[in-house]
Amino acid sequence: MDDTADISFAPGMDPALRARVLAAPHFRRWHDGMRARFTLRHVLVRDAVAFGPTRMGFILVEADALHQGQRVPGLALLRGDSVSVLLVLKCPGYPDRTVLTCEARVPVARPDLLALPAGMLDGGAFESTALRELSEEVGADLRVRAQDLVALTRVWLSPGGCDEAIGLYYAELDIDEGLARRLSDRQTGLAREHEHIRLHVIDLDQIPHIGMTDAKTLLSWHLYQAR
Numbered sequence: 001m002d003d004t005a006d007i008s009f010a011p012g013m014d015p016a017l018r019a020r021v022l023a024a025p026h027f028r029r030w031h032d033g034m035r036a037r038f039t040l041r042h043v044l045v046r047d048a049v050a051f052g053p054t055r056m057g058f059i060l061v062e063a064d065a066l067h068q069g070q071r072v073p074g075l076a077l078l079r080g081d082s083v084s085v086l087l088v089l090k091c092p093g094y095p096d097r098t099v100l101t102c103e104a105r106v107p108v109a110r111p112d113l114l115a116l117p118a119g120m121l122d123g124g125a126f127e128s129t130a131l132r133e134l135s136e137e138v139g140a141d142l143r144v145r146a147q148d149l150v151a152l153t154r155v156w157l158s159p160g161g162c163d164e165a166i167g168l169y170y171a172e173l174d175i176d177e178g179l180a181r182r183l184s185d186r187q188t189g190l191a192r193e194h195e196h197i198r199l200h201v202i203d204l205d206q207i208p209h210i211g212m213t214d215a216k217t218l219l220s221w222h223l224y225q226a227r
Contacts, residue, residue: 007031007043021048024056025123026080030163039066055122077162083130084118085149086170086220087138088204091177096204099183100217101137103197114200114210116217118166126151126167137188137197141179144171152223157215168220 009018021027034040042064051057063074089097098116105113119133127146134144152168184201202210207221 003031003035006035006040007045009045010047013045013048017048017050018045020050020056021045021059024059024078024080026078026163027056027059027061030061030076030078034063034065037067038063038072039069041065075161079120079162079164080123081121081126081165081167082118083121083126083133083167083169084116084216084220085130085134085144086116086152086168086224087134087142087144088170088172088224089180089201090172090174091180094177094180097180097201098204098207099138099142100200100202100207100210101188101197102200113213114217115214116220118216126169130167130169138183138199139186139188142173142175142183144173148173152220152227155215155219166216168216168223170220170224 004022007022009021031043034043040063044062044064046060046062048059049057057079059078061074061076061078063076065072065074087099089099091097100114101117102112102114104111117133117137119129119137121129124132127149130149131144131146134142148171149169150171152170154165154167156163156165158164180201183199186199188197188199204221207213207217210217
């Protein structure tokens with residue numbers, strides 16, 4: 001039985017892009033879940049954006065689906081899962097500190113959003129992605145090992161419109177003051193992904209006072225305090 005028979009694409013979508021949508025892990029996971037838990041009559045892929053030759057990005061779908069015989073809202077933006085890490089920097093003679101990234105976020109029209117280091121899984125595992133993102137966004141001189149990562153929780157960020165679930169972790173690291181100074185105001189990010197990041201090192205207890213931020217940053221802080 002063809003498990004893609006209930007899927008169609010918007011007119012004019014490139015055949016190669018269609019094939020990438022069908023092969024994308026986050027699309028397959030969503031489609032399998034919809035077929036298992038709903039009466040799925042049809043899926044229209046309205047649009048899709050590929051991030052380079054190997055990474056499938058956003059996929060906008062419209063599902064004709066029923067639950068207990070009733071039709072449910074069917075628009076969804078599929079982008080896959082992500083991971084973030086609350087770094088707890090411990091240095092003798094100083095209060096616990098953490099590292100935040102400051103970067104532009106077009107969806108909320110903010111050029112300077114402060115938040116925890118994070119990244120998309122892109123088919124990888126939570127822990128390996130966390131280590132990769134820390135190396136890219138913070139720097140390889142802050143040595144974080146897989147065994148340093150402690151899971152806080154996993155949560156959907158906006159289940160009314162997006163499939164993204166995020167794994168929240170923390171890592172307590174003993175460092176010297178010299179490293180803390182080198183991290184402060186460091187510029188990082190991948191140029192090929194148009195990332196322009198500036199690091200902020202702040203006292204951990206200041207997170208609730210940084211102004212409007214994202215859910216992962218505040219939730220990670222509260223869960224760490226309550227652990």
